[in-house]
Amino acid sequence: MGSPLRVLHVVVNMNRGGAETLLMNLYRNIDRSKIxxxxxxxxxxxxxEEILKLGGKVYRIPYITEVGHSKYLKALTEFFIEYPQYQIVHSHMDKMSGFVLRAAKKAGVSVRIAHSHSTRSEGGAAARIYKWYAGTMIPKYATDFVSCSKEAAEWLFGKKANGTIFLKNGIDLDKFKFSPKVRELIRSELKMxxxxxxxxxxxxxxxxxxHSYLLELFKEFLSYRREAILLLVGDGPLLPEIKRKAEEMELSKNIKFLGSRSDVEQLLQAFDVFLFPSIFEGVPVSLIEAQASGLPCLISDSITKEIDMGLGLVxxxxxxxxxxxIERMQDVINQHSTRNSNVNSLISDNGYDIKNASGYLQKFYSTVTGDVMNEEVNGVYANIQ
Structure with a gap:
């Protein structure tokens, strides 16, 4: 048996973001003897550290915000010259993927994949203009287009969206199945x-x-349920600002900031309601995880309807x-419904089982490198109508 096909994934870092969590879910479940x-x-x-234990390599170049446009492009060029062995480059940098894929094309990489995980760029006006410029290169230099949703495909790929391959943001369903015992244990640990x-x-x-809107909602909700606690899981650049705002709003005794956690599947068991007032998203992995744990989810209507698994939870x-x-939060209190621990089959039917997603991706990689016949990837390809 030969060596596995090595795929180079390009990201800013491998922290617990949505795209990065998906990548790790895929990596843990793919056949690593082949890919x-x-x-x-x-x-x-x-x-x-986990990537290295699974047999992967982690390379690092300075980001554009640290060294500027020219030096970043030079670093990309030099990387692909130094490591010419990659047949597949799979970029998860949204519009910034344009620069990555152009460098890969110049280095002779035959398969160059752009992956869309969102529907809008972050940053101020100048940053968005710069990212728009980078994004104009994607249709020219990408050989394949992958997306989590139709909206995300149209945003990043424009006229090329018709050729998009849709890869669902799969999760390990068994890990998130609701357990009354786990709920009791975690709530005890949290001193609830x-x-x-x-x-x-x-x-x-x-x-x-x-998050600012989330604090405002919670402040109003406390007038109906004074002992309620808001549990915020995650890290990021705005954390200090949100902590300051919580103090200014006199919410500190009712909020717990838990930082980045590796036990989200257990923490979800302890929640009574999941609030997700995002301004824009792709298909958030965290909302799939919340539904898999049987948790009621109140979300902004800017999030794609694809996120609703039809369980009556969203x-x-x-x-x-x-x-x-606020009314919907009160409804959750008044309903006192028992958490459903048998939602896995419905979520799996929607295509969000990581075992299916990793299998599809493995066949796709094999197909684009010519290792198997195209008919083996039935279920991977789904062109936008």
């Missing part, structure tokens, strides 16, 4: 009273996640209607 993942990053990440109402959120502290609400958010 190995390596990573080109710009910063250290919490998954680096038995009947204390716990509002939860999992997400990076960055502009799209809309309620989309406009960000302009705070009153309705």
């Amino acid at each position: 190995q993942f390596d990573f080109l990053t710009c910063k250290e990440g919490v998954f680096d 009273e038995k009947d204390q109402f716990l509002v939860g959120h999992v997400g990076r502290f960055s502009m799209p996640k809309n 309620h989309s609400i406009s960000l302009t209607n705070k009153k309705l958010w």
